[in-house]
Amino acid sequence: MNYRILSYCLLGLLVLACKMESKEREKELPDPRPNILFIMSDDHAYQAISAYDSTLIHTPNIDRIAREGMLFSNATVTNSICAPSRATILTGKHTHINGKIDNLTPFDTTQVTFPQLFQKAGYQTAMFGKLHFGNSPKGFDEFMIVPGQGRYMNPDFITTKGDTIQKMGYATDIITDLSLEWLEKKRDPNKPFLMMYLHKAPHRPWWPKAEKFKTYLKKEIPEPASLFDDYSHRGTAAKTAEMNIFKHMLTSYDCKVYPEVLEEMGIETDPRDEKLFNGVEMSRLTPEQQAEYLPILDAIAADFRAKWPLMDEKGKTRWKYQRYMQDYLASISSVDDNVGRVLDYLEENQLTENTLVVYTSDQGFYLGEHGWFDKRFMYKESFRTPLLVKWPHTIKPGITSDEMVQNLDFAQTFLEAAGIQAPNDMQGESLMPLFTGNMEQWDRESVYYHYYEYPGEHTVKRHYGISSKAYKLIHFYHDVDEWELYDLKKDPNEMHNVYDDPAYGDIRKKLKKDLKGLRLKYKDSEELDQKFIAS
Missing domain, CATH: 3.40.720.10 (Alkaline Phosphatase, subunit A)
Structure with a gap:
């Protein structure tokens, strides 16, 4: 009888020891989570x-x-x-x-x-x-x-x-x-x-790494078809935004032309033009790093001096576009x-x-x-x-x-x-x-967007909207009250606002209803719009 009890005790101790050893091994094994x-x-x-x-x-x-x-x-x-x-x-x-x-x-x-x-x-x-x-x-x-x-x-x-x-x-x-x-x-x-x-x-x-800067300076970048869009089929927001390559891209800060070159040529400068060379990047360079960058910047200045006075507005837009895209x-x-x-x-x-x-x-x-x-x-x-x-x-x-x-x-x-x-x-x-691939568990048809930073840099007006795969409806508000609607299947580059087109009346009505539903779902509202405007 005592031998049987002793056997059970030994067996229990063995099982307990195995469990403890197993737990120790588990601690040593990597966590399987991704x-x-x-x-x-x-x-x-x-x-x-x-x-x-x-x-x-x-x-x-x-x-x-x-x-x-x-x-x-x-x-x-x-x-x-x-x-x-x-x-x-x-x-x-x-x-x-x-x-x-x-x-x-x-x-x-x-x-x-x-x-x-x-x-x-x-x-x-x-x-x-x-x-x-x-x-x-x-x-x-x-x-x-x-x-x-x-x-x-x-x-x-x-x-x-x-x-x-x-x-x-x-x-x-x-x-x-x-x-x-x-x-x-x-x-x-x-x-x-x-x-x-x-x-x-x-x-x-x-600002590229020096060797990339040099390589891409030699490349000719293809232009987008809408580079010279006149916004004739859009509202106030597109026409008043300040992010046009010709008008608003800075020749020195963005395009890397020395500020003194602009001054020599009698071209008006922006206070930010000095920032790149005297504060943001160039002033941080070691002498060794400057030796890598200066020949590239000299080449940009020489190209600018030679071409800029001979170009019309479209030519200058194209020059700035190339400089922008090469560096980007x-x-x-x-x-x-x-x-x-x-x-x-x-x-x-x-x-x-x-x-x-x-x-x-x-x-x-x-x-x-x-x-x-x-x-x-x-x-x-x-x-x-x-x-x-x-x-x-x-x-x-x-x-x-x-x-x-x-x-x-x-x-x-x-x-x-x-x-x-x-x-x-x-x-x-x-x-x-x-x-x-469990698509039956996915049922989203549209998404919600809201942009607030106006007045502000680039002057893009406040707006919110809804987009599906087929259509996009945008409401610009604050100092305007304008709507834009785009047929994304027929007009994937969003060149023509069809909000006032009678043929889109039913679609416009449905999208406005869906937009209202998304505003409720995400707890956004006109009251919040006004609160953020006031702040």
Whole structure:
């Protein structure tokens, strides 16, 4: 009898020991939840990614994400301006809810961001690059972010400790170096990670790395068909916006012509023209760096002196367009190179299979369409944003989706992918059904947009609207009361406002009803419009 009891005791101890050993082994095994690598550039137009359109540039590394995953052809933003877009991404809420309606209005710091939820759920979290608002983002074990807009050359970074340090070199390379260093030396291999890898480029003033600058200066960039749009079929907003390449692009600050050359030629300058050479970029260069850039800038000055006096307005527009696009695309080429470095690291370290990789921008951008640069409008080139996602074993490679998705959806998508419960007050929809092909779980037909920064830089009037795959309805308000309607199937470049066309009467009526429904759904209203105008 005693032997039997002793046997049972020994057996129980053996089972207990096995369970404890099993638990210890589980602790040592890597967490199976996916890593999230979120890559975002600033003002990167979808037209300047060859996976979308190879007319302007070849971006082989960014294209790898599309080739190995999914490209979204109808990805849009809720508010096409930098800081509000980033606030929407972090919170999963429209800007009228998170408080960041424009670049100046403060973000509501009581808002919960998705990185906070990842950190609480046991993810290792890091952010490197450009946040653009606030100096202490919540939810990150480590961060190094540029103050405000940041600088291209020898940039400063704010660290987790609250201090500011300077790193020597080109910002796009440095942000990548910091990200790779964290992955290599600071990442816990037994924990899943969330890393936000955020480029300053290709934001204005589009300052390229020296060798790219030199290479792209020799390129002739194709012009868009609407470069000389006269806005005859649009309303007041398009006609009064101050982002025309000829009229509003600065010859020195944007096109890199020495201010003294403009003075010598008797050309009126803008106070910001001095800023590039005496404050923003050139003054930060070391003597060695200046030696690389000065011959390129000398070549631009010589070309300007020779050609500018002989050109009419169209010729000057074309000259500025070429200068703009050469620098913009050169900046993107460096982004693409560096994205390749990070993708290569994932592959070389067996991280590809369990990492969800996203490439996007904080909004779209005008590359001469309608004669413009910048963003802000709900018109296509500004409203749409690149979105490429790969996740082996979940997303089939080489897929294109034309579903109406938004940056509003990112937070809930990442949370669901990681198995983390999303707060009920988030306003987006998870893209997981699109990743997995479960289309019966996806029923969105239209998206909502609202832009607020007026009066302000570029003078784009306040407006809100609704867009489906087939139609777009926009209401400009505040100091005007104008509506615009575009038939996106017949007029994909949005050249003709058909709001007053009797043939679109029923469509106009339905879209207004649907727009009212979206305003209610997202808790936006005329009362809020007036509140934000007053503030």
